[in-house]
Amino acid sequence: MLNKMNPWKKDQNPSSFGDRVLQIKDHEVPSHVAIIMDGNGRWAKKRALPRVAGHHEGMKVVRKITKLANELGVKALTVYAFSTENWKRPKMEVDFLMKLPEEFLGTFLPELIEENVRVEMIGYMDELPEHTKRAVGKAMEDTKNNTGLVLNFALNYGSRAEIIDGVKRVMDDVKNGNITRVS
Numbered sequence: 001m002l003n004k005m006n007p008w009k010k011d012q013n014p015s016s017f018g019d020r021v022l023q024i025k026d027h028e029v030p031s032h033v034a035i036i037m038d039g040n041g042r043w044a045k046k047r048a049l050p051r052v053a054g055h056h057e058g059m060k061v062v063r064k065i066t067k068l069a070n071e072l073g074v075k076a077l078t079v080y081a082f083s084t085e086n087w088k089r090p091k092m093e094v095d096f097l098m099k100l101p102e103e104f105l106g107t108f109l110p111e112l113i114e115e116n117v118r119v120e121m122i123g124y125m126d127e128l129p130e131h132t133k134r135a136v137g138k139a140m141e142d143t144k145n146n147t148g149l150v151l152n153f154a155l156n157y158g159s160r161a162e163i164i165d166g167v168k169r170v171m172d173d174v175k176n177g178n179i180t181r182v183s
Protein backbone atom coordinates (compact mmCIF):
# COMPACT_ATOMS: atom_id res chain seq x y z
CA MET A 1 0.00 0.00 0.00
CA LEU A 2 2.77 2.40 0.96
CA ASN A 3 4.49 1.63 -2.32
CA LYS A 4 1.28 2.42 -4.16
CA MET A 5 1.15 5.79 -2.41
CA ASN A 6 4.79 6.63 -3.26
CA PRO A 7 3.99 8.55 -6.42
CA TRP A 8 1.86 10.87 -4.28
CA LYS A 9 4.92 11.96 -2.35
CA LYS A 10 6.83 14.99 -3.54
CA ASP A 11 9.90 13.76 -5.40
CA GLN A 12 13.29 15.43 -5.46
CA ASN A 13 12.70 17.26 -8.75
CA PRO A 14 10.68 20.39 -8.39
CA SER A 15 7.82 20.38 -10.87
CA SER A 16 4.66 22.35 -11.41
CA PHE A 17 1.35 21.30 -9.87
CA GLY A 18 0.09 20.29 -13.31
CA ASP A 19 3.16 18.10 -13.89
CA ARG A 20 2.64 16.41 -10.55
CA VAL A 21 -1.01 15.70 -11.36
CA LEU A 22 0.06 14.10 -14.64
CA GLN A 23 2.74 12.11 -12.79
CA ILE A 24 0.19 10.76 -10.31
CA LYS A 25 -2.32 10.01 -13.08
CA ASP A 26 0.22 7.59 -14.54
CA HIS A 27 -0.14 5.45 -11.40
CA GLU A 28 -2.96 3.59 -9.77
CA VAL A 29 -5.30 6.07 -8.09
CA PRO A 30 -7.33 4.93 -5.05
CA SER A 31 -11.07 4.88 -5.71
CA HIS A 32 -11.95 6.13 -2.23
CA VAL A 33 -9.87 8.52 -0.15
CA ALA A 34 -10.96 9.32 3.41
CA ILE A 35 -9.38 12.15 5.33
CA ILE A 36 -9.56 12.75 9.06
CA MET A 37 -8.94 16.44 9.42
CA ASP A 38 -6.69 16.96 12.36
CA GLY A 39 -4.15 19.48 13.57
CA ASN A 40 -6.24 22.56 12.83
CA GLY A 41 -5.81 23.80 16.39
CA ARG A 42 -2.06 23.18 16.30
CA TRP A 43 -1.79 24.91 12.94
CA ALA A 44 -3.49 27.99 14.43
CA LYS A 45 -1.53 27.90 17.69
CA LYS A 46 1.76 27.90 15.80
CA ARG A 47 0.68 31.13 14.16
CA ALA A 48 -0.71 32.68 17.36
CA LEU A 49 -4.22 32.50 15.89
CA PRO A 50 -7.45 31.28 17.52
CA ARG A 51 -8.30 27.59 16.99
CA VAL A 52 -11.22 28.50 14.75
CA ALA A 53 -8.81 30.13 12.30
CA GLY A 54 -7.30 26.68 11.87
CA HIS A 55 -10.72 25.21 11.13
CA HIS A 56 -11.38 27.94 8.60
CA GLU A 57 -8.09 27.20 6.88
CA GLY A 58 -9.02 23.50 6.94
CA MET A 59 -12.22 24.35 5.10
CA LYS A 60 -10.22 26.03 2.34
CA VAL A 61 -8.02 22.95 2.09
CA VAL A 62 -11.16 20.85 1.51
CA ARG A 63 -11.79 22.83 -1.66
CA LYS A 64 -8.24 22.21 -2.92
CA ILE A 65 -8.34 18.50 -2.12
CA THR A 66 -11.76 18.13 -3.75
CA LYS A 67 -10.52 19.71 -6.96
CA LEU A 68 -7.41 17.54 -6.98
CA ALA A 69 -9.26 14.31 -6.18
CA ASN A 70 -11.77 15.02 -8.94
CA GLU A 71 -9.00 15.81 -11.38
CA LEU A 72 -7.21 12.56 -10.55
CA GLY A 73 -10.32 10.45 -11.05
CA VAL A 74 -10.83 9.48 -7.40
CA LYS A 75 -14.41 8.21 -7.15
CA ALA A 76 -15.19 9.16 -3.55
CA LEU A 77 -13.63 11.55 -1.09
CA THR A 78 -14.79 11.32 2.51
CA VAL A 79 -13.95 14.27 4.69
CA TYR A 80 -14.33 13.69 8.41
CA ALA A 81 -15.39 17.15 9.54
CA PHE A 82 -17.23 16.61 12.84
CA SER A 83 -17.36 13.56 15.08
CA THR A 84 -20.11 12.59 17.51
CA GLU A 85 -17.56 13.39 20.25
CA ASN A 86 -16.87 16.90 18.94
CA TRP A 87 -20.07 18.22 20.61
CA LYS A 88 -18.04 18.23 23.85
CA ARG A 89 -15.88 21.08 22.54
CA PRO A 90 -16.56 24.67 23.71
CA LYS A 91 -19.89 25.98 22.37
CA MET A 92 -18.21 28.78 20.47
CA GLU A 93 -16.02 26.27 18.60
CA VAL A 94 -18.96 23.93 17.90
CA ASP A 95 -21.05 26.85 16.60
CA PHE A 96 -18.18 27.88 14.35
CA LEU A 97 -17.71 24.37 13.01
CA MET A 98 -21.44 24.05 12.33
CA LYS A 99 -21.31 27.20 10.20
CA LEU A 100 -18.46 25.92 8.02
CA PRO A 101 -20.52 23.61 5.76
CA GLU A 102 -22.83 26.56 5.09
CA GLU A 103 -19.92 28.86 4.27
CA PHE A 104 -18.18 26.23 2.18
CA LEU A 105 -21.26 25.27 0.20
CA GLY A 106 -22.53 28.86 0.00
CA THR A 107 -19.27 29.77 -1.72
CA PHE A 108 -18.31 26.65 -3.65
CA LEU A 109 -21.54 24.86 -4.53
CA PRO A 110 -21.70 26.43 -8.02
CA GLU A 111 -18.12 25.25 -8.59
CA LEU A 112 -18.95 21.73 -7.36
CA ILE A 113 -21.95 21.61 -9.67
CA GLU A 114 -19.83 22.77 -12.60
CA GLU A 115 -17.24 20.10 -11.79
CA ASN A 116 -19.91 17.36 -11.71
CA VAL A 117 -19.27 16.61 -7.99
CA ARG A 118 -22.04 14.90 -6.00
CA VAL A 119 -22.32 15.94 -2.35
CA GLU A 120 -23.28 13.28 0.17
CA MET A 121 -23.10 12.99 3.92
CA ILE A 122 -22.76 10.30 6.56
CA GLY A 123 -23.61 10.85 10.22
CA TYR A 124 -26.66 11.83 12.23
CA MET A 125 -28.10 14.63 10.13
CA ASP A 126 -31.17 15.14 12.33
CA GLU A 127 -29.06 16.34 15.25
CA LEU A 128 -27.35 19.08 13.24
CA PRO A 129 -28.53 22.69 13.59
CA GLU A 130 -31.23 23.66 11.06
CA HIS A 131 -28.91 25.98 9.12
CA THR A 132 -26.29 23.23 8.70
CA LYS A 133 -28.91 20.67 7.66
CA ARG A 134 -30.39 23.11 5.19
CA ALA A 135 -27.02 23.86 3.54
CA VAL A 136 -25.99 20.20 3.29
CA GLY A 137 -29.47 19.08 2.22
CA LYS A 138 -29.58 21.68 -0.55
CA ALA A 139 -26.14 20.67 -1.80
CA MET A 140 -27.17 17.00 -1.81
CA GLU A 141 -30.34 17.82 -3.71
CA ASP A 142 -28.66 20.16 -6.21
CA THR A 143 -25.92 17.65 -7.02
CA LYS A 144 -27.86 14.38 -6.83
CA ASN A 145 -27.64 13.72 -10.57
CA ASN A 146 -23.94 14.50 -10.85
CA THR A 147 -21.78 11.60 -11.91
CA GLY A 148 -18.27 12.70 -10.95
CA LEU A 149 -16.49 12.59 -7.61
CA VAL A 150 -18.66 11.91 -4.56
CA LEU A 151 -17.72 14.43 -1.88
CA ASN A 152 -18.90 12.78 1.28
CA PHE A 153 -19.01 14.83 4.48
CA ALA A 154 -18.79 12.89 7.72
CA LEU A 155 -20.71 15.22 10.02
CA ASN A 156 -21.82 14.20 13.49
CA TYR A 157 -20.39 10.82 12.53
CA GLY A 158 -18.91 8.20 14.81
CA SER A 159 -17.98 4.67 13.84
CA ARG A 160 -18.84 3.38 17.32
CA ALA A 161 -22.32 4.91 17.09
CA GLU A 162 -22.70 3.45 13.59
CA ILE A 163 -21.75 -0.06 14.75
CA ILE A 164 -24.16 0.14 17.72
CA ASP A 165 -26.94 1.31 15.38
CA GLY A 166 -26.20 -1.51 12.94
CA VAL A 167 -26.29 -4.13 15.68
CA LYS A 168 -29.59 -2.71 17.02
CA ARG A 169 -31.12 -2.90 13.54
CA VAL A 170 -30.02 -6.50 13.10
CA MET A 171 -31.53 -7.32 16.51
CA ASP A 172 -34.82 -5.67 15.46
CA ASP A 173 -34.81 -7.60 12.20
CA VAL A 174 -34.27 -10.86 14.10
CA LYS A 175 -37.08 -9.96 16.53
CA ASN A 176 -39.46 -9.13 13.66
CA GLY A 177 -38.56 -12.28 11.76
CA ASN A 178 -36.94 -10.44 8.86
CA ILE A 179 -33.68 -12.28 9.51
CA THR A 180 -33.54 -15.88 10.61
CA ARG A 181 -31.14 -16.91 13.31
CA VAL A 182 -28.18 -19.00 12.13
CA SER A 183 -26.95 -21.26 14.89
Ligand SMILES: CC(C)=CCC/C(C)=C/CC/C(C)=C/COP(=O)(O)OP(=O)(O)O
Nearest residue numbers: 037038039040041042055058059081101104
Ligand atom coordinates in the same frame (compact mmCIF):
# COMPACT_ATOMS: atom_id res chain seq x y z
C1 LIG B 1 -16.44 22.10 4.35
C2 LIG B 1 -16.27 21.59 5.69
C3 LIG B 1 -17.40 20.99 6.38
C4 LIG B 1 -15.06 21.70 6.22
C5 LIG B 1 -14.66 21.09 7.44
C6 LIG B 1 -14.01 22.02 8.34
C7 LIG B 1 -13.00 21.37 9.18
C8 LIG B 1 -11.63 21.69 8.82
C9 LIG B 1 -13.34 20.52 10.16
C10 LIG B 1 -12.41 19.80 11.03
C11 LIG B 1 -12.76 20.02 12.46
C12 LIG B 1 -11.94 19.29 13.45
C13 LIG B 1 -12.67 18.89 14.65
C14 LIG B 1 -10.62 19.07 13.26
C15 LIG B 1 -9.72 18.44 14.21
O1 LIG B 1 -8.65 19.30 14.48
P1 LIG B 1 -8.33 19.70 15.98
O2 LIG B 1 -9.16 20.87 16.34
O3 LIG B 1 -8.53 18.50 16.84
O4 LIG B 1 -6.85 20.10 15.89
P2 LIG B 1 -5.73 19.80 16.99
O5 LIG B 1 -5.55 18.31 16.99
O6 LIG B 1 -4.54 20.53 16.48
O7 LIG B 1 -6.24 20.35 18.28
